[in-house]
Amino acid sequence: MEAKAATRLYVEAGLGAGAMLALAPAQAHQLRAVLRLAPGDAVALFNGRDGEWRARIASLTRDRATVAVEAPLRAQEEAGDLWLLFAPVKRARLELIVEKATELGVSALCPVITERTNIDRLNPERLGAIAREAAEQSERLSVPELRAPLPLMRLVTDWPAERRLILCDETGAAPPAAAALEALPPGPRAVLIGPEGGFAETELDALRKLPFVCPVGLGPRVLRCDTAAIAALAMAQAVGGDWSAARLRRPAGQTATRG
């Protein structure tokens, strides 16, 4: 399909014309077995620092691939600054939150332990891979940072005062999200989503007293935590976030539609 974008791959190494890079075994597998590419085919590379570069597959076996970096495609852009604080939930919904948050431009994924959080282990390798893949698909030039889990109340005690914390308040007491977000001053922001059982009353009371907290309502229905995360992040980007920015255009012949 002509409209298909070049395959984008995240790499750790520095990017520059003439560099020869070894890809990860999973990437070699993806190129060969999933995408059926071959030596000579073009891919696009990014590393979160050096922009996006066109590269060509130099060698490709079952689990090894090398690529030759050729020319720059896009300059590195200023990454957005939006954190997502989320209570770990069961695997499928957690992975969905990481994938969708990445697509929606989150810069830091911050797991928080709340009173009713009943998941105590994360798989950072797996979640990191999901974030990388979502960044590749979404044309981002960076991968969100996955932080170590912290107790919610410790995190907000040590909070950078200028960063607004958008609290998704499921009690029905908060003003609707659109109005609340419009009233926020410019500056860095974070979205906070509670666990499956909701926040405890004591947590909500403490959060509402903090000067940087902005409670928002997400409508009259009860949303699952993954739905709430996606809806709140979309709202945060649409009202005061980066949705007013023009889409970064890719070179001709590489449109930006993905499934």
Place this chain on the structure above:
Amino acid sequence: MEAKAATRLYVEAGLGAGAMLALAPAQAHQLRAVLRLAPGDAVALFNGRDGEWRARIASLTRDRATVAVEAPLRAQEEAGDLWLLFAPVKRARLELIVEKATELGVSALCPVITERTNIDRLNPERLGAIAREAAEQSERLSVPELRAPLPLMRLVTDWPAERRLILCDETGAAPPAAAALEALPPGPRAVLIGPEGGFAETELDALRKLPFVCPVGLGPRVLRCDTAAIAALAMAQAVGGDWSAARLRRPAGQTATRG
């Protein structure tokens, strides 16, 4: 957990004090094996017409349950009027779209066949069950109607002129969603999401010429179709939709938090 809402079940039958209803086998299984309820336990019932009613389990075996309807909990509310037009995609993402659209208050789910739609079969029973379950979880009093698939161009040829069609335009040419939605007059609306490969240029050209079509942009990144559907529905409800309505309160002791 005290804060847990009563189990809500969708039924087809009419609801009124004293009615004795047989539940579906899957519901009997859910009550007994998943939720470990027993005769005498309370549940809440709704059917999309008669509001929400408290009922009590009268008998419960492996695949049969009868419930006695006792008293009304909530009056039937006016259902929202928001359609989602979506191109069928692979199963996992399709099911996610149906679940999340239901949580976000969609009244009609309308599969549309576009030029680049490459899925030609849906499983209406499975999708209907997902919508019913999401309605139960989200405290809705209705289940969205799942329509039969129609070619997109036939659907818009026969379109009710007063219903605005919010076109999620991934080309970067549309105004940002918040501004575009704020400019819409009040009235019924629909959201249209394209297939994995995006709309064809001819489709976009034809859609943009229709007087009821409102193209919106969903930010600078490339969103998967399920992400785009959830983000656009959240925006449509938040700006001019029902998110400004107060949450319907349930009786004391039944708060509305779910995972």
